[in-house]
Amino acid sequence: MADPKALRDKTCVVGIGETAYTRGTTKSPLQLSMEATMMAINDAGIKPSQIDGVVLPNGHNGGATAGDYAANLGIKDLIYTASFPEMGGAQMVSAMEGAVLALASGICDYVLVPHCSYFYTGARARDMTANPSNALQAAEYIRDYYRPFGVGAPPQHYAWMAQRHMHLYGTTQEQLGAVAVAMRKHAQLHPNAIMRGKPMTMADYMASRWITWPYKLLDCSLETDGAGAFVMTTAERAKDLKQKPVYVSGIASGHPYPPHDIPNRPDILEIGLDHSAPRAYAMAGVKPADIDFAEIYDCFTGQAILQIESAGFCKKGEGGPFCENGNIELGGKLPVNTHGGLLSQAHNTSMNHVIEAVAQLRLGCGERQVKDAELGVVTGWGGHGHGSIAILRN
């Protein structure tokens, strides 16, 4: 049997691209996706037709299929395609894992991972999670067993977890707020952040309206439009390319159990990342203490706290205090979401987290640069707690 550690640093991200994030757009998801794709391909310095693998995180990318990419990019022999729709927001890092496997096994040479989120102009998240036609396993259960009780939107399912965390560990509203405030601070430093120019204090957070206790409006991620893309290849091929490669040192996906229903998990705070994080660290041969920054899937503040714990940055239950006192802000112990995250940059289903991690490891982030960054983590969360993690290095 092969050893997963053999995958360490064998593949890398060599191109990134991202459109402007907006609330509302006249462009189609296909148009936005192709714009981001061409930025990433040009950033890598390869010809579009050199792409021979397309991993579409959610399978259709707001209307664009792998075939659309082949047609637009002039790929006459598309060798590998894959998608990970059931992973929800964890799909971006799982897509990266798919790309790693396709490249390391020699199946293909250059893999494109594009993603468009159309959350402002298109269907809302609540429509997708409760609609079985979207092929999410949990959707039928939500429709038949939760929604008759007025539970049908992601903040509600996830607030159950936050309430449980508060009950067991004494996590406070202000600790949730500390996550939101840190993300907003970071967004002030990113030119492509929806909330740039709109600073927010803890008092603003506490005054924001309730959505579903214990979540306030400012505990919830943004609904925005925009696309991003990244290009990956092998470490060997990357030597001849334009950009300094960012290597995938460790990568893994994991699932809560049972995955399809939050209430009936023996412990609703045991999440997919609890399973995947140890595998990723083992592959990379590093420890959480070695990590310089983390881009954490912050769909809601409480979910960011859960993942900070499960990614090993503190013990279970200590995530609330860990996020206080500027600890997760630039200059703190572990800068988290240096771009502002889903809470304050944009909701691109963590494509923006991957792109920010790569940008940080290229050391080109200007005033929001994590000094001397060498190792960064990206997590994904979705589909009720699936969890993926990538450990990247320069």
Place this chain on the structure above:
Amino acid sequence: MNTNVHDDYQLPVLQGTAKEFYTYCKAHDLRFQRCAQCKTFRHPPRPLCNKCYSFETEWAPVKGTGKVYCWTVAMAPIGKAWVSYMPYAAVVVELDEGPRVATWVTGIPPDQLKVGMPVKVWYDELTPEVTLAKFKPL
């Protein structure tokens, strides 16, 4: 531009195992799917027992008593139909026999809910076809 699937009071789709579950609810008889071989409860229903791998199932009655496991208090409507109910607590109740359900605990303000609070089922006859199993403090 945005659609909203929650604008109407959303009823379960009465087909397959959901139809069976709600048919018992209509008779004020709370039952859960249970493996007919090893007698392990499971909810929501699914085809295969993950303990003994039997496909044989039965609908087993429960006492209707349980405890509050966790909750959230909805204060923004997920659809127009929910405006008049707000704020309401959407509670996860753990039945004494093991299964947990998403439900409401009525007869108590949301801010007085406590984890572990004992509750008992009552039946809300929402429509001629659909009765929801809700709970109240014991």
